[in-house]
């Protein structure tokens with residue numbers, strides 16, 4: 218079911234609004250004329266985004282919130298209702314990531330990624346549901362990732378959390394229908410790699426600089442998808458053609474897609490420059506109130522994709538020669 222009222226008369230809560238896709242979504246919603254409630258940990262960045270929303274003619278409320286604290290998330294919902302009278306939609310968007318081999322990621326960081334990405338989304342849904350019901354219906358949008366459907370090496374905690382969000386959303390949707398609350402929609406967004414500060418914010422235990430595997434899409438593309446879902450809710454929506462394609466490959470030939478994606482992401486996610494281990498923004502706020510990360514230059518993307526494909530060609534040539542040599546040795 219769509220929103221109970223037009224978007225321009227709606228109040229929408231957005232978590233992770235201090236950076237990247239959350240910031241782009243706040244601006245997209247502000248342009249649609251709705252009231253936005255902005256949550257994340259970094260208050261100055263949220264204030265900057267609120268100012269930007271006000272300049273676009275929208276009312277914005279800033280509520281600094283750590284989404285790993287369920288009581289704080291309840292207070293976020295209460296603040297939104299206190300200020301604007303009701304909540305019509307809730308966008309669970311905040312997340313953190315830790316990049317590294319599964320058995321080399323510190324346990325504390327692995328746990329925290331699950332707490333922020335999966336439990337934070339669950340707390341958001343729990344806080345939102347009674348208010349959406351009181352508003353006569355509404356929409357929850359969970360910003361997951363195409364990594365809720367497929368997997369990528371060095372991202373085990375994030376992949377597990379994002380797969381969990383998808384399962385959680387599907388279950389809650391079933392329960393809402395069973396309990397006569399079908400006026401509340403639950404939507405999951407599955408974006409491809411997006412040009413945000415995420416890869417700079419992520420905890421890093423790879424020893425190398427990180428970069429999103431190309432193609433990389435602008436954050437506004439996800440913001441538009443979220444706005445579209447608020448107007449016309451669907452169970453799931455991809456953002457970015459690459460996400461749709463990878464999802465299809467994974468459903469048609471999962472074993473092959475798993476190998477291909479491991480190979481590709483393994484080569485494009487890690488840069489050449491050396492980096493010491495870092496916990497990134499996993500435990501500390503880092504929002505700057507800017508949507509983009511600076512990865513999207515066409516030339517840069519083309520170079521990285523070409524380099525990855527060149528490496529592939531070189532490697533398969535080496536493999537072929539080695540196999541040929543092995544075969545000749547066996548024949549002799």
Ligand SMILES: NC(=O)c1ccc[n+]([C@@H]2O[C@H](COP(=O)([O-])OP(=O)(O)OC[C@H]3O[C@@H](n4cnc5c(N)ncnc54)[C@H](OP(=O)(O)O)[C@@H]3O)[C@@H](O)[C@H]2O)c1
Nearest residue numbers: 233235236237238258259284311312411413415502503504
């Ligand atoms: N970038 C991509 O390639 C990509 C692709 C697919 C899906 N996504 C998803 O898109 C969403 C937004 O990510 P992004 O790319 O925009 O990354 P980002 O720029 O790093 O933004 C992450 C946001 O989450 C907030 N946050 C982190 N921990 C929090 C906590 N404990 N409590 C409250 N807020 C917290 C951060 O703000 P503070 O530091 O101020 O708390 C920030 O506003 C995430 O769900 C991500 O998984 C991203």
